[in-house]
Amino acid sequence: MRTTTTRRTRARAIAALGAAALVLPLAACGGTDEASPGVSAETITIGTHQPLSGPAAAGYSSISAATQAYFDHVNAQGGVHGRQIEYLVKNDGYNPATTQTVVRELVQQDEVFAILNGLGTPTHSAVLDFLNQNEVPDLFVSSGSTAWNDPEEYPYTFGYNADYHVEGSALGQYAADEHADSSVCVLGQDDDYGETFLEGVQIALGEDGVTATETYDTSNQDVTAQIGALQAAGCEVVMLATVNGFTALAVGTAAQMGFMPTWMAASAGGDYPTLTGFLGEAAPQLLQGFVSVNYLPFSPDSDWVELFTSINEEYNDGAPFDGNTVFGMSVGYAFVEALTRAGEDPTRESLVEALESGEVTGNGIAPLAYSADDHGGYDTVGITTVVDGVQDFVGTTYRLDGDTVSTAEPSAPPVEGEGVPAE
Amino acid sequence: MTTDRQRTRAVLLRAAVCTLLAVGATFVLDDYRNYQLAVVAAVFCATAGLTLLVGLTGQLSLGHAVLMAAGGYGYALTATPAADAGLGGPARFALGIAGALVLAGAVGLLLGLAGARLKGPYLAGLTLALVIALPAITTQVPVLGGAAGVGAPFEGVPDGLRGVVGVEQWHAWIAVLVAAVAVTPLALLRSGRAGLRMRAVHGDETAARLAGISPARVKTGAFVAGALSAGLGGAVLAVVTQSVSPGAYDLAYSLLLLVAVVVGGLGSIGGAAVGAALVVLVPWLIDTVVTGVGLPADLEQRLAGNAAVLVFGALLVAVTVVWPGGLSHALGGRVSSLTHRLRPGRKVPRTLTER
Numbered sequence: 001m002r003t004t005t006t007r008r009t010r011a012r013a014i015a016a017l018g019a020a021a022l023v024l025p026l027a028a029c030g031g032t033d034e035a036s037p038g039v040s041a042e043t044i045t046i047g048t049h050q051p052l053s054g055p056a057a058a059g060y061s062s063i064s065a066a067t068q069a070y071f072d073h074v075n076a077q078g079g080v081h082g083r084q085i086e087y088l089v090k091n092d093g094y095n096p097a098t099t100q101t102v103v104r105e106l107v108q109q110d111e112v113f114a115i116l117n118g119l120g121t122p123t124h125s126a127v128l129d130f131l132n133q134n135e136v137p138d139l140f141v142s143s144g145s146t147a148w149n150d151p152e153e154y155p156y157t158f159g160y161n162a163d164y165h166v167e168g169s170a171l172g173q174y175a176a177d178e179h180a181d182s183s184v185c186v187l188g189q190d191d192d193y194g195e196t197f198l199e200g201v202q203i204a205l206g207e208d209g210v211t212a213t214e215t216y217d218t219s220n221q222d223v224t225a226q227i228g229a230l231q232a233a234g235c236e237v238v239m240l241a242t243v244n245g246f247t248a249l250a251v252g253t254a255a256q257m258g259f260m261p262t263w264m265a266a267s268a269g270g271d272y273p274t275l276t277g278f279l280g281e282a283a284p285q286l287l288q289g290f291v292s293v294n295y296l297p298f299s300p301d302s303d304w305v306e307l308f309t310s311i312n313e314e315y316n317d318g319a320p321f322d323g324n325t326v327f328g329m330s331v332g333y334a335f336v337e338a339l340t341r342a343g344e345d346p347t348r349e350s351l352v353e354a355l356e357s358g359e360v361t362g363n364g365i366a367p368l369a370y371s372a373d374d375h376g377g378y379d380t381v382g383i384t385t386v387v388d389g390v391q392d393f394v395g396t397t398y399r400l401d402g403d404t405v406s407t408a409e410p411s412a413p414p415v416e417g418e419g420v421p422a423e
Numbered sequence: 424m425t426t427d428r429q430r431t432r433a434v435l436l437r438a439a440v441c442t443l444l445a446v447g448a449t450f451v452l453d454d455y456r457n458y459q460l461a462v463v464a465a466v467f468c469a470t471a472g473l474t475l476l477v478g479l480t481g482q483l484s485l486g487h488a489v490l491m492a493a494g495g496y497g498y499a500l501t502a503t504p505a506a507d508a509g510l511g512g513p514a515r516f517a518l519g520i521a522g523a524l525v526l527a528g529a530v531g532l533l534l535g536l537a538g539a540r541l542k543g544p545y546l547a548g549l550t551l552a553l554v555i556a557l558p559a560i561t562t563q564v565p566v567l568g569g570a571a572g573v574g575a576p577f578e579g580v581p582d583g584l585r586g587v588v589g590v591e592q593w594h595a596w597i598a599v600l601v602a603a604v605a606v607t608p609l610a611l612l613r614s615g616r617a618g619l620r621m622r623a624v625h626g627d628e629t630a631a632r633l634a635g636i637s638p639a640r641v642k643t644g645a646f647v648a649g650a651l652s653a654g655l656g657g658a659v660l661a662v663v664t665q666s667v668s669p670g671a672y673d674l675a676y677s678l679l680l681l682v683a684v685v686v687g688g689l690g691s692i693g694g695a696a697v698g699a700a701l702v703v704l705v706p707w708l709i710d711t712v713v714t715g716v717g718l719p720a721d722l723e724q725r726l727a728g729n730a731a732v733l734v735f736g737a738l739l740v741a742v743t744v745v746w747p748g749g750l751s752h753a754l755g756g757r758v759s760s761l762t763h764r765l766r767p768g769r770k771v772p773r774t775l776t777e778r
Contacts, residue, residue, distance in 0.1 A: 095668075096572060105710075125571055133577070190569070191569055219562070
């Protein structure tokens with residue numbers, strides 16, 4: 001008898017507890033005000049995911065610091081429409097699983113207005129659906145994958161880099177123009193990067209225009225077999241869809257084997273200052289005539305480089321100045337431009353509209369190509385070469401439109417108003 | 424004396440109460456907390472199995488994350504084709520779960536068969552090799568998608584509940600319910616005859632064999648049970664994050680699971696829950712503190728990702744020195760001594776490590 005009463009009381013207590021647990025919070029779920037997340041009277045908060053530790057950190061961790069330095073510069077001039085930009089940088093260690101956690105943290109806990117320049121193809125792919133389901137502007141993804149340019153499926157995502165089709169086709173066309181009758185080969189990373197770049201080269205040279213292709217895996221720091229195969233195939237031009245570390249590895253390994261082709265690298269693996277860090281004193285000799293592509297101002301005599309150097313000195317503790325610095329600051333510039341055009345009281349919708357209007361041009365050698373049905377970023381790249389330890393544009397510029405590669409005229413915008421975009 | 428039936432009823436009741444409380448909690452928590460709750464529930468599936476494996480049968484698995492990964496891939500590889508074929512809702516989810524159970528169960532069975540033949544460091548070595556080989560396996564098998572992994576279909580809120588519950592809350596419900604389904608059988612196993620057999624095998628294999636118990640069968644069974652549970656955890660993570668990648672299940676994560684069950688209390692299901700919460704919350708807390716304190720940028724950069732490992736190490740040392748039975752024992756000791764006073768004569772089941 002006693003046990004039944006206790007059991008009944010216990011059951012009742014549980015039922016009451018359960019009901020309370022279910023009902024109480026329902027009442028608390030009442031309406032919230034619909035102000036744009038991350039926007040207050042004084043600040044606008046945005047976030048990013050970057051590899052600050054792990055294997056990719058060495059090549060890319062300086063990008064977010066450069067973007068931060070540029071925002072510090074803008075904030076010192078009064079910010080955008082009177083608001084200071086707060087840039088939250090979360091480390092994902094280049095691990096897609098961590099990216100998912102930190103991006104949720106940014107969106108749901110820190111309530112950022114937008115995600116800017118999330119870095120990496122595998123990492124950003126992991127949050128692409130999440131960001132678009134939650135209608136968070138996902139701007140200027142730091143990767144040349146063509147996956148970001150799909151406005152119907154992913155209306156909130158905008159690419160930034162010239163994609164690997166653009167870069168591959170430009171280098172392919174340059175090889176056809178300058179090294180006609182040479183046999184062209186490709187060494188690529190065994191993922192989306194390598195595959196898409198190869199497709200790009202084939203856009204320019206045709207399906208059978210490539211003599212040999214080899215791939216490498218980032219977990220294996222030995223490319224002797226691949227370089228040997230390229231040497232045996234008699235390659236005269238070797239195109240690299242590699243990250244900087246593997247560009248240096250490929251060039252160094254080939255030199256040891258007495259193999260000296262003309263190297264042509266995608267921009268992600270063609271930054272001369274970074275390569276010098278890997279190759280040391282031998283760099284000027286090993287990389288003489290090294291061809292790469294770039295779409296951002298990079299000439300030593302460019303006004304942009306001068307401005308960014310001074311910002312780097314003032315707000316970035318004079319960190320080494322390389323392609324990452326220019327990239328990070330240019331991304332910041334394009335964002336400030338978009339935010340300025342999104343109006344006095346920006347909303348996520350007005351930010352996307354501003355980008356789709358095509359008014360945001362960036363500071364590259366050609367304007368950003370955004371429109372309602374193109375979220376791709378740069379479609380024009382310039383060829384650079386290394387001569388006596390200096391990497392600079394040679395003046396040849398290619399544009400990819402659909403499947404057609406054509407030469408284009410570079411047209412970098414002038415620096416105005418201390419490098420802060422005006423209305 | 425408590426009979427088997429009473430014990431079963433007590434376990435089921437406790438499971439029902441915990442599940443109800445967790446589901447109720449989703450209404451109070453915000454989106455991000457609900458996401459964390461879902462991840463805790465998924466990790467709990469894995470730690471509950473691991474704590475039985477290590478605490479009761481004494482088999483050290485350093486590669487438990489691989490079993491989670493197997494569940495995740497199993498889910499993604501069955502649910503995605505189902506989604507492509509136009510299947511949706513509970514049917515697709517059930518199919519995915521079945522896929523997770525089959526793949527994780529198969530891997531668990533293989534490991535269990537090896538576990539019955541390998542002792543101590545050899546089994547640890549085998550599981551270690553497996554977790555290190557995972558990225559290589561996913562690179563070599565084309566359907567596993569290499570380092571980027573594979574995607575899993577998005578499980579939206581059903582029409583009837585839209586507007587009442589959010590996506591994160593819905594995912595937390597799924598996670599909590601799957602965890603209940605995964606962990607309750609383990610709790611029953613532990614408190615019943617099977618648990619007794621596991622303790623007997625751990626205590627003295629020869630004596631157990633003399634008592635008519637097959638140590639090989641018990642050990643393999645424990646591995647399969649732990650694998651199925653971990654597989655469900657992996658499936659839940661796949662649902663919540665819509666993707667599975669080898670990077671999520673690396674050696675560090677495997678070791679973290681092990682640290683979690685030791686810190687929580689070996690052999691204790693409650694300890695596994697405490698450990699699961701620590702795995703999710705400690706890195707987040709550290710990150711919040713590190714960014715909140717306003718350290719110089721380069722120091723913050725160096726701490727990010729590394730500080731959590733350091734804290735877990737320190738926690739492990741501290742807990743094993745101060746409370747050798749783990750946190751759940753330290754906390755549970757107080758509660759059980761209280762219940763003892765209220766209900767004299769009731770015996771608490773003891774694990775070997777509680778001696």
